[in-house]
Amino acid sequence: MAEAIFAGGCFWCTEAVFRSIAGVSAVESGYIGGTVPNPTYKQVCTGTTGHAEAIRIAFDPEVVSYADLLDIHMATHDPTQLNRQGNDVGTQYRSALFPLDEVQHAEAEDAITRWNAAHDKIAVTTIEGPAEWFPAEDYHQEYWQGEGQRNPYCLAVIPPKLAKLQKGFSEKLKD
Numbered sequence: 811m812a813e814a815i816f817a818g819g820c821f822w823c824t825e826a827v828f829r830s831i832a833g834v835s836a837v838e839s840g841y842i843g844g845t846v847p848n849p850t851y852k853q854v855c856t857g858t859t860g861h862a863e864a865i866r867i868a869f870d871p872e873v874v875s876y877a878d879l880l881d882i883h884m885a886t887h888d889p890t891q892l893n894r895q896g897n898d899v900g901t902q903y904r905s906a907l908f909p910l911d912e913v914q915h916a917e918a919e920d921a922i923t924r925w926n927a928a929h930d931k932i933a934v935t936t937i938e939g940p941a942e943w944f945p946a947e948d949y950h951q952e953y954w955q956g957e958g959q960r961n962p963y964c965l966a967v968i969p970p971k972l973a974k975l976q977k978g979f980s981e982k983l984k985d
Contacts, residue, residue, distance in 0.1 A: 811835065811869065812868075812869055812870075812871045813866060813868055813910060814866070814869065814879050814880075814914070815842060815864055815866050815867070815907075815908035815910065815939075816867070816879075816880075816907055816908070817843070817863060817864035817903075817904060817905065817907075817908070818883055818887035818889070818895065818906075819863070819896070819903045820863060820895065820967065821840070821863040821865055821946065822839070822950065822953040822964055822968070823895075823954075823964070823967050823968050823971055824864075824865045824886075824887065825837045825865050825951075825953065825954065826953075826954035826971065826972065827886045827971050827972065827975055828867050829952075829954075829955075830972065830975060830984060831869075831874055831879070831882065831979075831982055831983065832983060832984045832985075833869050833870045833871075833873025834867055834868070834869045834874065834879075835869065835870065836867070836868040837865050837866070837868075838865065838866045838945055839863070839864075839945070839950045839953070840865070840866060840944050840945045841859075841861035841864065841943075841946060842861060842864045842908055842938075842941045842942070842943050842944070843861055843862045843864075843906065843938050843939070844859040844860035844861030844862075844941075845859060845860045846860075847944075848944055849861050850947070851946060851947055855900075855902065857900035857901055857902055860901065861944070862902055863902050864908065864943075866943055867879060874982060876913075876914055876917050877920070878979075878982060880907070880918060881924070881925075881979075882975065882978075882982065883907075883921075884922070884924075884935070885925075885974060885975075885978050885979070887971070889905045889925060889933035889934065889935040890929075890931040890932065890933055890934060892904070896967065904936065905933070905935040906935060906937070906938050907921075907922075907935060907937050907938070908938055908940075909937060909939060910939075915937060922937075954968055
């Protein structure tokens with residue numbers, strides 16, 4: 811198993827995308843990139859801790875590559891928005907990659923280059939780290955599968971992301 815850590819706005823939304831990918835065995839919502847140890851959701855929401863809402867993905871690289879996960883990440887959020895995704899505004903919603911080693915760092919650079927070459931707007935996605943990971947509170951985990959399907963915000967934001975995933979990466983989806 812390998813791990814990847816991505817930030818791309820609300821972690822409820824990014825978690826929903828990556829749970830659908832073949833080879834992904836777990837997705838955990840959490841916080842990374844800040845200065846406060848063991849931050850709470852309430853603290854991170856203030857935008858003063860420096861943390862990003864992010865997801866930590868456990869995946870089988872024999873089934874889905876880190877490069878594939880990067881391309882999915884770049885395609886299913888807007889990497890051109892600085893410190894925001896849609897109506898979610900603040901550094902906690904930044905587009906960022908947190909590579910766990912030098913190989914992932916090089917692949918992250920390549921993914922941003924690929925994205926920029928294929929689009930008119932330039933990605934503002936940052937490559938950050940190393941940084942300590944802090945799991946989000948239990949009620950944030952698997953949010954879309956439970957409460958999220960009754961949350962108007964999630965119902966407005968997540969289905970379009972899942973549609974982009976289906977359109978661009980159908981061969982990478984779980985059966």
